[in-house]
Amino acid sequence: MSLDIESLSFLEIARRELGTNEQLPDPIRDALNTIYTKKANAKYYRAKLIDEKVIDQIKNKHPIIKGRKNSVYNILIIWYLLNSDTKKTKSFLQDYAKFGISKESLEELIDLTKKQYLEFFCLGVIRDNVQEIIECLKTSDFDLFTEKLPSPFSASITNSCKLSPMLTIYSQDIPWESYMTQYQMAEDFFKDKNFIKARETLSNLEVTAVIRLPVIEALNKKITAVEAEAKEAWDYFQNILN
Numbered sequence: 001m002s003l004d005i006e007s008l009s010f011l012e013i014a015r016r017e018l019g020t021n022e023q024l025p026d027p028i029r030d031a032l033n034t035i036y037t038k039k040a041n042a043k044y045y046r047a048k049l050i051d052e053k054v055i056d057q058i059k060n061k062h063p064i065i066k067g068r069k070n071s072v073y074n075i076l077i078i079w080y081l082l083n084s085d086t087k088k089t090k091s092f093l094q095d096y097a098k099f100g101i102s103k104e105s106l107e108e109l110i111d112l113t114k115k116q117y118l119e120f121f122c123l124g125v126i127r128d129n130v131q132e133i134i135e136c137l138k139t140s141d142f143d144l145f146t147e148k149l150p151s152p153f154s155a156s157i158t159n160s161c162k163l164s165p166m167l168t169i170y171s172q173d174i175p176w177e178s179y180m181t182q183y184q185m186a187e188d189f190f191k192d193k194n195f196i197k198a199r200e201t202l203s204n205l206e207v208t209a210v211i212r213l214p215v216i217e218a219l220n221k222k223i224t225a226v227e228a229e230a231k232e233a234w235d236y237f238q239n240i241l242n
Helices: 010-018 026-037 044-047 068-079 086-099 103-114 117-123 127-138 165-168 176-191 193-209 212-239
Strands: none
Touching: 010 026, 010 068, 010 212, 044 127, 068 086, 068 103, 068 127, 103 127, 103 165, 117 176, 127 176, 176 193, 176 212, 193 212
């Protein structure tokens, strides 16, 4: 008999979305297990995600209803934006399943994203992307359980998995303030047109950082562009003199 459920478990789907074959970091795995398997404060959203009628016919105790696998990707994003608060994520999903997005849920989401400035800045989380996520949630045509939200993270040419930064974020403690301080030093050197020291500071930060920091790449590109512009102006000046 063909069952109308996804062939992969929610943890397997999460691994694919995060771009890994390894075990998920404990915070991510524990959060997903709580969200998908614990029935407390989950009645409405679990009914839209889990098919419990087939549990005696398969090994997977919490099978995802066919066509609802994007919920895993979306829940990872919501959980991340809600500052990794699993309880708040469950409440958010409950409200959404019952009424659609509520004004209170949106306001809380927006407020929490504003408080994560250091982490967002260092990771290159795009504010426009976060705004797109909010606009999707506000749109009545969007279904959080079947469609995909935009990724909040900046695109990486080396990794097609849009949520891959989460693997590193939740695998270790990250000194966001230290990264921000070092980056600010590099930016100050850049503003003073001390490009050698700016590059040196960025290089040191890149070596010591435990995660990829898109802000490093962005400032290096700005330095290169300014240097190229200055060289072009100098060459033009020399041509005039000659």
